[in-house]
Amino acid sequence: MKNEIENRICPHCGLEFIPKRSNQIFHNGDCRTAHHNKRNNAKRKELAKLFKPIEKQYYALLGLLKGEKEVTVHKEYLRGIGVNFSLFTHIHYNETIEKNCYALHTVHYYKVDNEHYKICTND
Numbered sequence: 001m002k003n004e005i006e007n008r009i010c011p012h013c014g015l016e017f018i019p020k021r022s023n024q025i026f027h028n029g030d031c032r033t034a035h036h037n038k039r040n041n042a043k044r045k046e047l048a049k050l051f052k053p054i055e056k057q058y059y060a061l062l063g064l065l066k067g068e069k070e071v072t073v074h075k076e077y078l079r080g081i082g083v084n085f086s087l088f089t090h091i092h093y094n095e096t097i098e099k100n101c102y103a104l105h106t107v108h109y110y111k112v113d114n115e116h117y118k119i120c121t122n123d
Helices: 028-067 075-080
Strands: 070-074 091-095 099-102 107-111 114-119
Touching: 028 070, 028 099, 028 107, 028 114, 070 075, 075 114, 091 107
Parallel strands: none
Antiparallel strands: 070 114, 091 099, 099 107, 107 114
């Protein structure tokens, strides 16, 4: 058994400490929590850049439904409220019309003709 315990340096605050356990990395729980919060906040900020536009578009489409199952809307109106037709979360197969549609969570949309889109719930 080792008589001397090697000192370590806390990766969060830089303080030198004597570990109480062989797997101890941080000098205390506060530093451990602060380190992980900082790391995870950076991840959340990066993901927000991706999810915020999708979330905005989802709520815009959901707002057009106003409790209805489906609604037909002119494509210029959709562009006017900020809908970006290249943003979607998945492809939804609509059994009623037997075709794939672009979807954002629980709402999907498809082109009816050159000027109109139908917005539907995934129910």
